Amino acid sequence: MKKISLILMMLLAFVACNEDKDEKAFKSTGKVEAPPVIREYGMVLNDFDVVRDTVKSGDFFGGIMDKYGVDPGTVYQISEKVKDTFNPAKIRAGNKYLILKSKDTASTPEYFIYENDRIHYTVVSLKDSVYATNRSRPVTIKQKELSGVITSSLSEAMEAQGVSHLLVYELSNIYQWSIDFFKLQKGDQFKMVYREKYIDDTVFVGVEEIEAAVFNHSEKPFYAFNYLSDSISGKPSFYDEEAKALQSFFLKAPLNYSRISSRFTQRRFHPVQKRWKAHLGTDYAAPYNTPIVSTANGRVIASSYTSGNGNYVKIQHDSKYTTQYLHMTKRAVRNGQYVKQGDVIGYVGSTGLATGPHVCYRFWVNGKQVDPFRQNLPSAKHIENEYKDQYFAFIKPLKEELDDIPYKNI
Template identity: 35%
Template sequence: MENPRTPKPRRLFGALRQHFPRTHALAAGAASFALVLAMFVPTPEVEAKRLPLPVNLSAPEETATDLVARPAEEAVTASDAEADVSEPPVTLDKKDLEVRNGDTLSDLFKRAGVDATEMYKLLSSGEEARGLARLTPGEKLTFHVNSDGSLASLELHRDRLNLEAFTREDSGTFRYASHQRQADSYSAFREAQIDSSLFMAGSEAGLSHDLIMEMAQVFSSDIDFALDIRKGDRFSVMFEEKFLDGEKIGNGPIQAVTFVNQGKTFSAVRYVDSNGDANYYTPDGKSMRKAFIRTPVDIGRISSHFNPRRLHPIFKTRRPHNGTDYAAPTGTPVYSAGDGRVIKAGYSKANGNYVFIKHGERYVTRYLHLHKRKVKRGQRVKQRQVIGTVGATGYATGPHLHYEFLVDGSHRNPATIVRKLPKAKSIPSAEMDRFRTQTQPLLAKLESYEQPALAQRNEPEDSQGVN
């Protein structure tokens, strides 16, 4: 049922026309339309205020919701801007390996988990890289490997001072660089008296095995350390100690040394000549290096002397023993007595493994019953070069070296002949001033170390007084 008080639409518009003229109604309609349009169309001023908002990413009032609600094209633009500022870091896998006895470069690449093709690429990059095939036990390798398994770089630590680095470039080849640190060197002094053996005395004095061997080498032309050493012999030695970052990393060479053998004093000092070659000389410039060393082994004892009428231990007959036998453990290094050329190296039923070396026109040395040979026929060798190791091959009752010395084809006693042979060259007179300038401070320093030690040895033991 209609409400009689509510007017119908047609009657409502008719009533309005009665109260307002047509022109007024048209003006009111236009104004209403303009008002509605203004609500949806922004002005230039409002539009300008909105434009900077997507760029102002760091504004404190912005929230995570604001960033998520932005248009997709604005979000992409912001991400691109961040990418331009900083690329994500490349992650490398680092692997440190130490070279073990018998290791090859291929073994090390396998342990590092790097494919062999990477190794071949590295080896083909230059002569320095091919040197990686010659590794020594104890050296260390550091592999830096990319996430795809390719080799980014390889570092070879020869020791704590020397580093070789191979770094991959964009072209795929490897760039080589070497780095060397300098250690700090200081002089050190040790002295000892021999009671049983040189090695025991040296070890108790704090000398390394290498320094004891070096000292024996310095005097090897004057002292037979297998035959001449006596209880009561003594030595004083000054040498370099090397430090890196406050930590001792090793020893340098002997600088000056004195050895008293059976009451006779031998002194030697290290000198680096004008060509850069280092050798040992007496304080007055005579070379410590003779044409031949006294013994071809550093350790051992004489088990059988040179004897033309010796009773053979196996055949029990009188047969000339044309050399000197040095008993030593299997594997002990055997040195060439002098510079020369290998004229024979092989094996026979009687001699076992053997090496014959010719020195000039008149001299030949022979080394028999070797465990292993280290040289080949025709090879040139230097004095004290390792030519083999002590063994018990051939007619031998135990591990030893049989050593012969021939002069003009005749056997001579190896223990005495070297004393009659010529010495190596001494310092030329033109270089004596340079020699004295370099060596006299070393000898004076050694003497300054020896004086307190000598006074301490000569000081009588404190006697206990009786009150």
């Protein structure tokens, strides 16, 4: 009993001590300190009970709403009212969302916030005045400089600098018609000036653009400057120090591929049909959902599905050239839509007669299917003489900045 009494006395003393501290804190400040205000998505989250979650495979908007007590009839009304701003049918697995609920006993869902990507999000009001607004987080652009040297591959050299793999893709895309990256030599050097995007000035969310670069390959410098020569299209291109275009009318490939799994041939054993037949395309193997891009400007003349092609897109580039992209898991363009070189038109899949994820890229010249690797394809337009002085004035400070960056050596 004495031990129990002693323990009780110690507990009472501890409580009294804490109460005394709280009372002193209150007397010294005159108030109890409020929790810090949490502001996200343009809202004060302290005003709500917040549920954070991620869209899982098989989830859909109605199912998510049902989980939080929103009946199907109300979900239909919400979907109809916001469909011009937000399409609930297009929420994607892996994307994050929030449910903001009232803090009363009813705990009613008042807002649904969906992250379209790391920058852009949509706020859907679920209250009496239903609406949806598309918003974006504030993004800071930072200019960076980089210098590297090849010891084995471009990706290894750039990863050694701690930069994003996206920058590797951007740089190789710029020089794809000037430099054979499978034949880089040990000791080749590169430098660049580029810009990166950050949320809250600290969270990296991607490469904005490469402004200028120089690649010293086989002791020859290849300069590249990002310049908007066509104000109508609004899309810049890369030119060298003599105002010549580095890019071609066509990209070499419709995606950032792992390997070419099958080339254009008149005789190939089909892995599904188990017979010898012509393969009038080039197969690029890549992981599922790798973005597929249009290799040139043009208009979509088919965005459809067949049992053999799976999901496919066909693009007419001019009176002479047409391309087609097969076996997509999902198409991203519609029939009749105009697309620019590099625009995403779909995603790698294995629909139709395919045994694994890849895109079959087909190429027509004057209505005849041909091997694009054997064509003398046109280059992009160089800067016209009347605009060269303006171009040279634009690139002069960029070239000076590049030249001032020291090369790295092995």
